[in-house]
Amino acid sequence: MAEGCIFCDINTGRAPATFVGEWCDAFAIVPINPVVEGHVLVIPKLHVVDFTDDPDVTAATARRAAELAADIGPCNLITSRGREATQSVFHLHLHVVPRAANDGLALPWYSGKRR
Incomplete structure (x- = not known):
């Protein structure tokens, strides 16, 4: 656990969250500001900074996200590394x-230009 990490605090019960799933190695919560209904965060219980920090933890967390997403239909699976890449x-x-269709969401790398 990392001192001052909100996700570590949620994992240990020191901060509130709305849980939608939990496994031995990860948990899923509703973000503070979901961009659409059904938007969730899948978070490993082990503190790793980003997806390059521990590829095994990343793979296990992606497996949990895939299990959760299997029943929701079309979706994006997104993660970021670094402040410049929108990691907050x-x-x-x-x-x-x-x-x-026509949900109005544009991915962060969509330039609006057609090729």
């Missing part, structure tokens, strides 16, 4: 974002 909490977390 430095504990690995995977966003599972349900998608629908």
